Amino acid sequence: MISHLPVLQVIVPLMAAPLCLLLRRAQLVWLFALLASSLAFLISILLLQQVMTSGVISYELGGWEAPWGIEYRIDKLNAFLLLIITAISTVVLIAAQTSIEKEIPKEKHTLFYILYLLSLTGMLGIVSTGDAFNVFVFLEISSLSAYALIALGNDRRALWASYQYLIMGTIGATFILIGIGLMYQMTGTLNMEDLSQRLPQVAQTRTVFTAFVFVIVGVCLKLALFPLHLWLPNAYAYAPSIVTVFFAATATKVAIYLLIRFTFTVFGLSFSFTTLPLQGLFLTLGLAGIFVASSAAIYQKNVKHIFAYSSIAQVGYIIVGISTSTVMGLTATLLHLFNHALMKSAIFLALGAVVYRLGTIQLSSFHGLGRQMPLTMAAVTIGGLSLIGVPLTVGFVSKWYLLIALIEKGWWLVAILILLGSLLAVVYVWRIVEAAYFKEPLAGSMPVKEAPMLFLIPIWTLIIANIYFGLDTRLSVQVAQSAAQGLFGVSP
Amino acid sequence: MIIGLFNDWVVVVLMMIGLYIVIAHGNLIKKLVGLSIFQTSVYIFYISMAKVEGGSAPILAESIKQFSNPLPHVLILTAIVVGIATTALGLALVVRIKEAYGSVEEEDIQHLDNQTQTESPKKVLEGDQA
Numbered sequence: 001m002i003s004h005l006p007v008l009q010v011i012v013p014l015m016a017a018p019l020c021l022l023l024r025r026a027q028l029v030w031l032f033a034l035l036a037s038s039l040a041f042l043i044s045i046l047l048l049q050q051v052m053t054s055g056v057i058s059y060e061l062g063g064w065e066a067p068w069g070i071e072y073r074i075d076k077l078n079a080f081l082l083l084i085i086t087a088i089s090t091v092v093l094i095a096a097q098t099s100i101e102k103e104i105p106k107e108k109h110t111l112f113y114i115l116y117l118l119s120l121t122g123m124l125g126i127v128s129t130g131d132a133f134n135v136f137v138f139l140e141i142s143s144l145s146a147y148a149l150i151a152l153g154n155d156r157r158a159l160w161a162s163y164q165y166l167i168m169g170t171i172g173a174t175f176i177l178i179g180i181g182l183m184y185q186m187t188g189t190l191n192m193e194d195l196s197q198r199l200p201q202v203a204q205t206r207t208v209f210t211a212f213v214f215v216i217v218g219v220c221l222k223l224a225l226f227p228l229h230l231w232l233p234n235a236y237a238y239a240p241s242i243v244t245v246f247f248a249a250t251a252t253k254v255a256i257y258l259l260i261r262f263t264f265t266v267f268g269l270s271f272s273f274t275t276l277p278l279q280g281l282f283l284t285l286g287l288a289g290i291f292v293a294s295s296a297a298i299y300q301k302n303v304k305h306i307f308a309y310s311s312i313a314q315v316g317y318i319i320v321g322i323s324t325s326t327v328m329g330l331t332a333t334l335l336h337l338f339n340h341a342l343m344k345s346a347i348f349l350a351l352g353a354v355v356y357r358l359g360t361i362q363l364s365s366f367h368g369l370g371r372q373m374p375l376t377m378a379a380v381t382i383g384g385l386s387l388i389g390v391p392l393t394v395g396f397v398s399k400w401y402l403l404i405a406l407i408e409k410g411w412w413l414v415a416i417l418i419l420l421g422s423l424l425a426v427v428y429v430w431r432i433v434e435a436a437y438f439k440e441p442l443a444g445s446m447p448v449k450e451a452p453m454l455f456l457i458p459i460w461t462l463i464i465a466n467i468y469f470g471l472d473t474r475l476s477v478q479v480a481q482s483a484a485q486g487l488f489g490v491s492p
Numbered sequence: 493m494i495i496g497l498f499n500d501w502v503v504v505v506l507m508m509i510g511l512y513i514v515i516a517h518g519n520l521i522k523k524l525v526g527l528s529i530f531q532t533s534v535y536i537f538y539i540s541m542a543k544v545e546g547g548s549a550p551i552l553a554e555s556i557k558q559f560s561n562p563l564p565h566v567l568i569l570t571a572i573v574v575g576i577a578t579t580a581l582g583l584a585l586v587v588r589i590k591e592a593y594g595s596v597e598e599e600d601i602q603h604l605d606n607q608t609q610t611e612s613p614k615k616v617l618e619g620d621q622a
Contacts, residue, residue: 136574140574140577147581147585159589166581166582170578174530177571
């Protein structure tokens, strides 16, 4: 049983998805999906433990030996990502039933959970697999279910957002497919480990350059790197609240994992950063993303739009971390993956609670909410502080590591720009705090009650995690650091 | 050069035609057609890459000495399935968009969206005709 954990990680949600159809009753399906996700969470904890003690786990699917068959390969980076995805998915599912009762027609509830589990399967599959083509297949499983989930939003703009995401996402995935094909043409292998050994021999050919460019552009489309982010704000803003929470916390993280995997493992550090000018490119686009997206966030009227733009800005920080191409920078990147998942899921879940009570998410309807929904708005505020990077929250830890990495590298100017970028975050978070605490409720608006318990429990679990991992950084830093060292081939 | 890479030229031309349609056309159905052409060019790329000159299908028989590489062919079967799913989902979305907006032209939809944004923050339910 233990030796089959890598494949069970993916199989459990995959098998659970069609079984949902048999249960029919929405409440039952919800509990069942929660059970499946919790099981996946348990498996990811076991996997992380196993990897931390005994190193890389390699699992041969169907018993076919590695370069020929599909290999599932779990190292510290994969295990870390698996833990983030399953943890967030499980916590979010607790609030799912309450939230979708208001937002999705009853007959579609079962379908919602099926799509959710399939999307989870896709993400877990992308992270677990060690086979380049398998990545494409899982990417499409998660993306196709994502398009359908976003289209479930009850605003007609959700349909349009979903369609745009479908076009952009498919172009991105097809680019990745072309890149994989070109790599296969040059090396005759699809296994990532095998590719990383064979690619250096043919590294100076135009085909490999082209393959690299196709893969990187495709992945960057998926992770919404500025200026390829256009699909993201509307997709997040008009999707059902639960879907927004889940995707904001996990979907871009998975794409960033792919970027790290391809640049560091498959193509190799020296090819990505020395032969090709990836460093300057990532640094420029990352910084531009931080400033453009944060400034755009300030002018939004829809609160979900504000935080969707802020997600694009956070991707900017993550990319700047990668562009340093040092162990320290990569540690900061991985930490920020974890921390950003924690804060964004808490914030978007709290916004979901607001939608549950108010039915709208415009900034003007937040007036006076601080008194009417104190626990929910306190969560938004603490999440916002974490986003800015205030000490005692997780946001501070990752920004701190990023600054150290930049200063180690001697990039003082970039470090200052990063701090300036955080100031922009202060502005957009303040706008929400001001509306909620310092404005009187609009005349004629109905008084609202605090969010139901099934919302408050997951929201505050995430908020407490935000503070806990901001104080006690041993676990997250240790895992992130050793995962980064693993990618650089430094033995810990 | 040109004749030796004939299949690659076909792939690139098809790819550019597909991408151009996706970018340049405002009609949502035409965009999906473009997307399909774009994906098809990649299928051809994989299939032609695996073809060995004079090789037959990979069957174990005494008369067959040389055969094409079956792996990319199998891979692309999966990609074709994915492509069908994408097109089907895209078309389904277009049907819903037509119901909700009354149009399948990008310009009209963006125009209607701008109107709802300036009018009122009230929720627009699906199926509404503007």
